[in-house]
Amino acid sequence: MTTHHEVMILGTGPAGYTAAIYTARANLHPFVLEGHEPGGQLTLTTEVENFPGFADGIDGPVLMENMRKQAERMGATFQFGKAVEVDLSKRPFTVKVDDGSSHTADALILATGASAKMLNIPGEQDMIGRGVSTCATCDGRFFANKEIIVVGGGDSAMEEATYLTRHASKVTIVHRRNELRASKIMQERARNNPKIAWVLNVTPIEVVSENGKMKGLKVQDNESGQERLIEADGVFVAIGHQPNTDFLQNQLEVNDIGYIVTRGNTSLTSVEGVFACGDVMDPHYRQAITAAGSGCKAAMDAEKFLEGSAFHDWSIDLQEAPKM
Template identity: 50%
Template structure:
């Protein structure tokens, strides 16, 4: 059964609530949208998703967000965002979107399979998730030497030897970025060749402190119980195993946006990132906006996510103001 038909068939037995502005997902984009929407009098309601605070709650030190000159732990920064959103009146609730129908205006969203929210505007800030290798040791040292973001964490590995997994353009870009900071980058490419563009391949090969290991897979992340000390590798062509001493492992095998629930309703690219009208956060559906990593596969930074969160709230405010002005004009003409 399609989402719209499902909502129509079950919403009449559910608790229903009508609100001006619904924010789906937390993190820098969602909380910033909430701050601006609340200050604009939109009385926003936020459903945090199953991971309140988003990816930053899984990181340690954040040193590149303005306003924190001494740095801050990711979870602490998200708690600051949350408190500021609450201060201005945002109604923050734990819950997830289980179905949505953007065909009708206002829009209908099902929360936790048991409640219907009817929203005049919707801001999607569900973010994206890094793809991981799936190793138990990788999860153990995530945030303690294992990272999915070179720009976020590369600074902490200055002058050290690190490894990076990946063979696409993102991996090549992150390897050359890291090479400016660290002593040496071991670039681990699973295939016999890169998937990256020729320009990026040439850039990697011309960087003196990047050593490329082809046909190489990570078997295990090694550590002392606190931090990464090396990686165990397998050459999948010769079946030889080796270990290299490194203090960090960067995983650059891609991200996937958390947008599956909206597939078929909103315009997306081939990997699921929501398309927005250039210069705005508006989607192809009037009254539905998208901010943060759910629509950004290029920058993926907390500060850019927060910026688009601000944009989404302003876009929602202006959308509602324009609708109200149009209604007032129709009423005046009908008198």
């Protein structure tokens, strides 16, 4: 049996929940497929200090639950599950879910996010949100005057490490090779920072904690095989993100690393009636507030589309607008 919806939203987090709030307020009766991690990456964050409106901060899971309740109160409906197949070749679009259910929608909003690449070593998952992080901007303040580790060798790792020196007393960059992948200018900036130390040509093998408190990162020297513990109060994993777009099966335009391409300053994608918001189309900012803002845009774009507003009536020419 297939269920039809005016608007279907794939994914939650700040982008998906905001899109649900706005489309529900527009009486579009959005149906939200939550994924296997409802609430997205913020559910792994113990405290959010930089989301406007919460002077004393708010727990990430609490913020996401409040957004969900707000969307539900407005009229959005939710289903736990993950999209495994979509057909974007014709409207209404078809979405198949891993529980065997099938849905169609006149408009589809993609808010499936991007997943931080992890080290996948013992102790890592146990300490996420309690010493292990993937976002310096989000969690750097919690490590004021402490010693922390950044794992990675690309531009993102250099940027994260440099940012973290604003808060930490010492930042140690750990990388599995002697050479870094980061651009020369980013390397020079990091190497010239007196707060940054370097441990290269080692492989991280375990996040070490004791009684729930971070102790550091155990590494193995790639030449000698010798193991040692680098003591630290926190470990930031900066080895990249992977946009959750595999289920699209090349039916939508994405960039060379898989992020959905949107048109100009809108949420419009390469398929008419399909909109994208949040980290699945934003490899640059990756913040809760920017994701929420893009979810608002996707909802308003979908509303205009369903009202019958033709693309050439909009404020931009999609043929000439730059691709973001």
